[in-house]
Amino acid sequence: QVQLVESGGGLVQAGGSLRLSCAASGRTFTTYAMGWFRQAPGMERELVAAIGWSGGSKQYADSVKGRFTISRDNAKNTVYLQMNSLKPEDTAVYYCAADPDFRVVVAATPGYWGQGTQVTVSS
Numbered sequence: 001q002v003q004l005v006e007s008g009g010g011l012v013q014a015g016g017s018l019r020l021s022c023a024a025s026g027r028t029f030t031t032y033a034m035g036w037f038r039q040a041p042g043m044e045r046e047l048v049a050a051i052g053w054s055g056g057s058k059q060y061a062d063s064v065k066g067r068f069t070i071s072r073d074n075a076k077n078t079v080y081l082q083m084n085s086l087k088p089e090d091t092a093v094y095y096c097a098a099d100p101d102f103r104v105v106v107a108a109t110p111g112y113w114g115q116g117t118q119v120t121v122s123s
Contacts, residue, residue: 009117020081022096033102034079038092
């Protein structure tokens with residue numbers, strides 16, 4: 001069982017930066033792939049970035065490549081999403097997710113989800 005708690009969301013102007021954090025409970029965090037997803041009003045939830053258990057595998061949505069970076073600190077049971085050059089279209093609720101299988105995270109069907117944190121980018 002994994003419990004996930006996101007933090008770091010907020011309001012930022014276009015061009016600014018935010019860093020989201022996701023703290024995970026459970027001793028098996030290091031065996032889980034992690035992902036960040038987002039859902040804007042009226043839109044489906046979409047994968048933003050995913051990272052394998054060791055940090056060696058990463059995948060990004062085309063819309064965030066070169067601007068967002070996913071990373072993890074297994075000693076702290078935490079995964080991060082550094083978001084730079086933010087745009088108004090990045091406005092959404094951002095969710096952290098976990099699953100033992102990286103492919104399942106990329107397929108947007110992970111077994112564990114956080115409650116989400118709101119990111120709002122003003123123009």
